[in-house]
Amino acid sequence: LCLCWALGPAAASAPPNILLLLMDDMGWGDLGAFGEPSKETPNLDQMASEGMLFLDFYTANPLCSPSRAALLTGRLPVRNGFYTTNGHARNAYTPQDIVGGIPDSELLLPELLKKAGYVNKIIGKWHLGHRPQFHPLKHGFDEWFGSPNCHFGPFDNTALPNIPVYRDWEMIGRYYEDFKIDLKTGEANLTQIYLQEALDFISKQQTSQQPFFLYWAIDATHAPVYASKHFLGTSQRGLYGDAVQEIDDSVGKILKHLQKLGISENTFVFFTSDNGAALISAPKQGGSNGPFLCGKQTTFEGGMREPAIAWWPGHIPAGGVSHQLGNVMDLFSTSLSLAGLQPPGDRQIDGIDLLPAVLQGKLIDRPIFYYRGNEMMAVRVGLYKAHYWTWSNSWEEYSKGIDFCPGQNVSGVTTHTQEEHTTLPLLFHLGRDPGEKYPLSFASDEYQRAMERISAVVQQHKATMVPGEPQLNVCDRAVM
């Protein structure tokens, strides 16, 4: 009876629950639905067949912290401060000793959703700063179970402590100590713990009158990759695949839980990842970017195009496929729209409301900007992508064996020096050439026509760009 009531007409107009499933370093090519040859993600593939597959969905930055800051603020990292000016096009994130974090001036999605009565929880990785003022419960979340950082370690606990794990305000333990990760076997039951947290939260909220926003930011596919004992050795793909299989199983359990509770038609679910697969860690600890060029840390497609699935039974047509250019920042604007809220009017918001694409199959014209640190490296308009700067990594790094594009080498494109193309950008047609291997001839009509359109977009973008105060410039061990 209770369930029937919850599904009744009164509930239909209430804002839906919002569940964002954010993966860590999972690549576009890691899911069966996206062509991974082992096809070991039956639950995610089913989620796609029941929902909508986004094939042209991007992150706002090829690195973890800036990507997450962008998702939660709807703004490019260069605006919300999640970048560094210490070097040109330099990637930066939030290590343990980072001084900066998410500024109070930024409005985060959970802060805004509160106005519509949402209860907000983050499970997993926060990554927006370690100092007290950056705590997620100071930025709109009501509950937290997880960590401010990656599960790097183990550390010696004298100069460098192990990464802490929090329940709400309280530190309840540390990775490798209270939350075991066996680097030798790859065994850790963290995904199971994060799964149970999600199931419990959903169960608890189901009895409440308030909608929920759950941000499930697990990190099993970030090196050092781990999986529970039950999943170890189950994948054709090795340990990385074991982790993917455990996540796939967990997503399946979460969706089934929503269905069992009778709230699937009142819960908007979106699955994506924070950046491309970390090919530097492949094959044991890194995933796949399918047919795309390079990986994490780069502004090639492999670094920034993400697997993405929207699921909302009864609202999103089953088996849909969308070529809408999407971005993690859109999850901010789309969530506000779902909650019946307007985005803040006092600042530039880069995300757009994807509901017309999701619910009506519309295609909204919008560009994708590919930033690396302080620099706009590339822009996509329609099927064209123009590189204003190309760089994989430095010769110095490369000579030490750090390779963001293993086995790939496109002359003049995957450059180990920062190459400026601002006067004559390298242009690719991503339909004909998704792997960014064949730059268009500068002399062609096609180049001229496409660049006219792109130049106008870039000019407008740059003219109105007001960079935020860079938060990732200073590290200080005193922070720890």
Place this chain on the structure above:
Amino acid sequence: LCLCWALGPAAASAPPNILLLLMDDMGWGDLGAFGEPSKETPNLDQMASEGMLFLDFYTANPLCSPSRAALLTGRLPVRNGFYTTNGHARNAYTPQDIVGGIPDSELLLPELLKKAGYVNKIIGKWHLGHRPQFHPLKHGFDEWFGSPNCHFGPFDNTALPNIPVYRDWEMIGRYYEDFKIDLKTGEANLTQIYLQEALDFISKQQTSQQPFFLYWAIDATHAPVYASKHFLGTSQRGLYGDAVQEIDDSVGKILKHLQKLGISENTFVFFTSDNGAALISAPKQGGSNGPFLCGKQTTFEGGMREPAIAWWPGHIPAGGVSHQLGNVMDLFSTSLSLAGLQPPGDRQIDGIDLLPAVLQGKLIDRPIFYYRGNEMMAVRVGLYKAHYWTWSNSWEEYSKGIDFCPGQNVSGVTTHTQEEHTTLPLLFHLGRDPGEKYPLSFASDEYQRAMERISAVVQQHKATMVPGEPQLNVCDRAVM
């Protein structure tokens, strides 16, 4: 009434029709179901969701003629004569002036199917020889509409004639003359002609008491790529994608035709390709091998792993996915099994009967041999692939801009000299490393264990190998 009767119990035990849809130079990554980012193959994707997707399906040779000879004989090209001894590991096919062709001593699938009462038709590319004794109607086919060769051209028609098109015994015209191909626009309505031939043949046979074998070997995705006017400019992928979309549409129409005639449950359909995408022709005239290394002409996965779908409503469970190691040669043995026939006992047959995999989801243990010309370059056993020889192409070719692995470069693997590894093969784990980028350490236990198993397989293979008379050694313009 007629339809009801055809579906009745009497028909259930009769051998099914067999329809092989063989693509030309289409790559593993060209279908939406296999992760092509434009996802423009709704009919093939639906075929997969109604049938069984084969993820580990191979050709017997990375080049057209030997692959087709292997499919129709169930035997490796090195056995059936479709190779050359003019050079080591040299690829060879059947140009207009080839002297050789399919030997009379070879038993072709249609010859055998005749014994079970099948009517056999080939539509499209034959490719097993140009001289009269090699005519498909001398090798078991009852009907032919198509050409002995690729649609290369146009030629000058003095020294070199345009490629002929046949209906049965008769030459009815030539490509570029009677069967137009506009190289400038890419327009040709050949796929529509080949589609109509298939629909007509199926309609005609449906009223007969005899089962049919239709070998639909179209070639729109072989360079020079073409599509009908209706499909030109419709794909995100350019002309190559237009051709794929027309093929996808055609396959959809063929399957719907079977359903409309009420014979889909009595028709076994298999879709695959003759070799990997020709990356030398990409991006305008060549397809995608997804995450795999290199393409056509090579024995890396990109050259030999093929898209593959089995479809047989009421028999093959919908939405199945198989990791059975399969090969185009298995279509020979599987077709015989469907017809209730035994494979010939007087010769080595390399194909296996896939029905246990297709109908019961079984996994049959069998190796895959990767040949290039006269040389066994590599072998796959389970998830391990050992390269005994590596070669992309010669420095001489490469310096002329011929590149079988554009944008890819795996040190010591994509070699431009023929590198022998017979004493210490390069070993890859295709589950963890489908892109063949990370050879296993020779010193590892895993290497030792895997190579023990593989060495036994190779030893047995080589010990019993009796190469056939090479058919592709001699060209002579007198043949034309």
